[in-house]
Amino acid sequence: MSKKIGLKVKKLREENGISQEDLAYNLEVSQSYLSKIENGLIKRIDFYFIQNISKYFKIDLQYFSNEEPVDQIGI
Numbered sequence: 001m002s003k004k005i006g007l008k009v010k011k012l013r014e015e016n017g018i019s020q021e022d023l024a025y026n027l028e029v030s031q032s033y034l035s036k037i038e039n040g041l042i043k044r045i046d047f048y049f050i051q052n053i054s055k056y057f058k059i060d061l062q063y064f065s066n067e068e069p070v071d072q073i074g075i
Contacts (some may be wrong), residue, residue: 002023002037002038002040002042002044002045003041003074005037005045006037006038006039006040006045006061006070007038007040008064009034009037009038009053010038012044012053012059013038016057020034020035020038022052023056026056027049027052027053027056029049037049051063
């Protein structure tokens with residue numbers, strides 16, 4: 001599931017034209033940590049991170065628990 005979350009984070013970021021560096025800065029995490037999340041290398045993603053990214057992009061937390069394939073999700 002963490003890999004799907006990472007792909008969803010990446011999709012949100014890219015569709016909004018935001019660099020990893022800028023998003024990481026705004027979420028107060030390192031660019032390296034954000035990269036690891038996007039690439040599915042973090043096994044357990046902190047709920048606080050998911051909450052912050054939901055607020056940043058003004059989306060519902062349910063977006064991350066949705067089981068639809070990432071390429072089929074309309075944002």
